Amino acid sequence: MIAPFTRIALAVAAFGGIAAFGLWAAPAVAQSGPLRIEITEGVIEPLPFAAPTFVAENAAAADAAQDITRVIAADLRGTGLFREIPSTAHISTITNFSSPVQFNDWQAINAQALITGSVEQSANGQLIVRFRLFDVFSQQPLGEGLQFVGSPDSWRRMAHNVADQVYERLTGETGYFDTRVAFISESGPKNARLKRLAIMDYDGANVQYLTDSRALVLAPRFSPDGSRLLYTSYESGEPRVYLMDVATVSRRPLETFVAGNMTFAPRWSPDGGRVVFSEEQGGNTDIFMLDLGSGLRTQLTQAPSIETAPSFSPDGTQVVFESDRSGTQQIYVMSANGGDARRISSGTGRYGTPVWSPRGDLIAFTNQNEGRFHIGVMRTDGSEERLLTASFLDEGPSWAPNGRVIMFTRETAGADGAPALYSVDISGRNLQRVATPGMASDPSWSPLQN
């Protein structure tokens, strides 16, 4: 039995115990602007930060203080944008969250950003996490101190919330740490793979299995509010799109089955009210749209070629998809009402699995060329294509909610070949394997939780 995931509302309040801090945009003393790292440039030199272990306000909070500090630091390190100065190099220790910071001690070890915090277990058992962020060289706070309150078992989410705040204040972009990833967990030999639908925190913690391995399942997609999943399952004997409520793990077919017709490759509209997907009839695959409210079904493409992998633009007006109408897989954009499509891919090889960035500026894709696979991005008109990765088999990009990082499937070659999840940022840097309990494929990144 799978315990339903409980969404915990974290009380977020301006930290009342300390006089109001200046806003982070306020002019800093020692520099021309606030401490800021620009993601778009492709960071080569990460910004050094120190995150001394949060002060445990009482004995009951000691373990949580250690754990929370560790997760915050791991979140920030994992971006590739920040470099942690290890605690062994620290001159100062923070023993009182309210005491003035000895900036000289942090300047001496070249920490540019300093995160201080405290963790307290309240009399009613709630965990209270407070933090402050400082620009060490201007000796100024970056934003207000914040306090998060939640149940002790939500400590990871509170840590991710702190890290998201730090990321946002240092980059000017929203973070992506308090997120989940839906994926396919795989086991067994290559010619008899068992696949299960699973979700986990973005960093691999808190894995939950949502289906057993009796039916082949493929390619989950988080709804825009993170509460539901679309995925493809063979549980009826034929591949069909299903809809699952994540909290209750209840599922239903997206539509009444039409015998012999395969449905697959679903994606949500940005408002969660519509689904685009592929349906195969008599060997031919086209793209359809289903309005979840009215049940109205619209056929968006009508061609004898393969049209699949549709993905909405963030404003809901356009759909990017792949088609082999030219003879090979290429990427096209059409109105969300269907009609004429324009090809946007123009490089070498085959292009598939286009996914529109949540920021609207880029389309991520899989490129297959001369026996190698790449994850890449291009502008929505097809210009400025950049390949970010290369391997035997990379495919299926999914965007972080801030549009700065892409997660995808990488599979190794050969009889012992196995899939794993990887992430890379949009400049092509910071390629990392994502922690999963075993083989994993088809990641779908959730929106930022609240």
Add this chain to the structure above:
Amino acid sequence: MSSLIRIFTRATLVVAVLGLAACGQGRLGAGNTTNLNGSGLNGAGAQDPSSPAYFNQTIGDRVLFAVDQSTLSAEGRTILNGQAQWLLTNTEYAALIEGHADEQGTREYNLALGARRAAAVQEYLISQGVPANRLRTISYGKERPLEICSDETCYSQNRRAVTVISVGLGA
């Protein structure tokens, strides 16, 4: 008279099926149908032209495709002619045609490509007179490779459409 013979034939098949199940020869993805392929029935079984073993081994239960293609080769059509003839003779059988792709492709595209291959076989069998209501298709894309190496010797075996016969489906 003829109905008595048919009953006898079916009873024989049931016995064979139970024997196979006990040997754990069921294959993944066969759904609710009773799968008689890959059964390891040899010798006498394969000599009997009305046996599933004969269909699988002597006629051939699969056709192979070129890279990214769903066009039937001359060799493939020869095999399918034999399949059609067998299905027209052994009318108590129906067929599920599985379309497959090699791993050199994206997941969604390979599902669509597998469906194309299965449909190509289905259409050809129908053109040879097999009633459409005895034929179903399913695509597994690249999800069920037969051979697991990552070069053309395996890929060529994985780009396939397999005709899986079973008793009574849709008949």
